Amino acid sequence: MTAYSERDVFFVSNSVDELGGVTSWSHQMARLFTERGHRVHVIGITEPAVVQELGELPYPTTTLYDAHPPRVGSARGIKGRLNVAERRLRAERAAGMREQAAKLTRLFRAARPGAVVIVTQVWAMEWVELADTTGLTVIGMSHESFAYSKATSRFGRVQKHYKDVDRMLALTREDADLWIRQGLDNASFMPNPIPFMPEVPSSRTENVVVSVGRLSDQKGIDMLLDTWAEVAPRHPDWTLRIFGSGEDEEMLKKQCTALGLDDSVEWMGRTSDVPGALRGGSVFVLSSRGEGFPLALMEAMATALPCAAFDCAPGVHEIVQDGEDGLLAALGNTGELARRLDTLMSDKDLRDRMGEAARVNIQRYTTDEIVRRWEDLFTFLER
Known part of the structure; x- marks a missing residue:
């Protein structure tokens, strides 16, 4: 049996406690890594609209923003570029992102050698790539199928923001191959673990x-x-x-x-x-x-x-x-x-x-x- 070194592991998501499968997965993995002796820190960019009750956690969590960062429209076209209010909003958002990324840098700098940053959602990666991750292993994840991602704005963002991470992880070999064909040569795959294995299964007696x-x-x-x-x-x-x-x-x-x-x-x-x-x-x-x-x-x-x-x-x-x-x-x-x-x-x-x-x-x-x-x-x- 291989002996693994204990590491500092950061999970960075859109939110620490939003309702949904990515949050459940993040905290399941954070608990599992903590049980194995790794030092875990779960980080969210902003507070969610709908909160998931998490109970007592055996590791620290941090949320970067007190309020949601300003939403900005597209800068495409003359109209977008000339819109003064929009330009001001964009500048305010960029300054806020740099400020929050500096918080990430401070957390990352305090980590021991061999630390790993696992970015579970591509929106969160926009802050991680502004932070200093020198000497850290950075893994970017897509928790949806290639086909479902392709129908959303996340598709282009995965290609843009995950192209330079140490490993981009899809959930299946089939999807990893499709990402590789899109030019993401760093793509591989990692399935989810079973959330629980109940001791008592269903008796299958109810209609x-x-x-x-x-x-x-x-x-x-x-x-x-x-x-x-x-x-x-x-x-x-x-x-x-x-x-x-x-x-x-x-x-x-x-x-x-x-x-x-x-x-x-x-x-x-x-x-x-x-x-x-x-x-x-x-x-x-x-x-x-x-x-x-x-x-x-x-x-x-x-x-x-x-x-x-x-x-x-x-x-x-x-x-x-x-x-x-x-x-x-x-x-x-x-x-x-x-x-x-x-x-x-x-x-x-x-x-x-x-x-x-x-x-x-x-x-x-x-x-x-x-x-x-x-x-x-x-x-x-x-x-």
């Missing part, structure tokens, strides 16, 4: 399909409701239980009523007990338009639930072995997802077989295995 995720466009709950409208009439004794909150909640509940699904859909709101939520179900469904390496899917499989999912990212078809521990449908094809759900809901033996296989197969992403891979990477990049 409940579970969804866990933010009520936002990305998570595709509107498509899930269209899917359920096809499935529910065939299974009047089954319930769809949706855990999560978000900006689309009101619109989705209206859609649910319009589809005549109020009797078979339960809106559970946010939960702080994900294992409990999953244990109460017999099937898990993922209806996202885009994902990276979805934690909720891994959590469901660890709880021994068979999954029906849109194949919306390489991370999904890497986690789910289609036909063995879950069933995949083409992204956006609600009819196909409905048929996958129907298959699992109609056949208890199949549910049990796939659920047990899911619990076994997902253990290739245990925390020990993923932490070992991270420490191997630290050692490799230090050479």
Whole structure:
């Protein structure tokens, strides 16, 4: 067994405690590294709009800004360049960024040799690259699939701000290869670890399909409701239980009523007990338009639930072995997802077989295995 040196590890994100998977991942990894003897510091650029409750943390956290940095428009075109108010705002933002980057420099300078900076989101990288990172290993991450990133402004920013980091990490080999083809020769991949491995799995005795995720466009709950409208009439004794909150909640509940699904859909709101939520179900469904390496899917499989999912990212078809521990449908094809759900809901033996296989197969992403891979990477990049 390799002995790893203890290091100073900085996680730099948009926020220390915003709601979402990146925050959950950051604090999971921060705890794991702390348990291994590394000295961890979690840094956020600004305060979030929606806060995630984190409880007591065994490592320090720092937020750079007291108030959100000013938002500026595009400087393109004569109009943008001549707009005095916009120019003043841009200058004020740039000065503020330099000031906050100086705080990062002071934190980085206090680190021991061999320190690592892990930038979890590309927006945060804009401050890290203004700081002095001499002698530190800098790793930039994209926690979404290449395809989903390509449809956003983050795509160009990843190419711009991650091109000179020591390693740019995607979540799958498939996505890393796509980034390399875009000219990011420093791209590689690192999967997420399982958030938890519950001692007691689901008994799969309840006629409940579970969804866990933010009520936002990305998570595709509107498509899930269209899917359920096809499935529910065939299974009047089954319930769809949706855990999560978000900006689309009101619109989705209206859609649910319009589809005549109020009797078979339960809106559970946010939960702080994900294992409990999953244990109460017999099937898990993922209806996202885009994902990276979805934690909720891994959590469901660890709880021994068979999954029906849109194949919306390489991370999904890497986690789910289609036909063995879950069933995949083409992204956006609600009819196909409905048929996958129907298959699992109609056949208890199949549910049990796939659920047990899911619990076994997902253990290739245990925390020990993923932490070992991270420490191997630290050692490799230090050479």
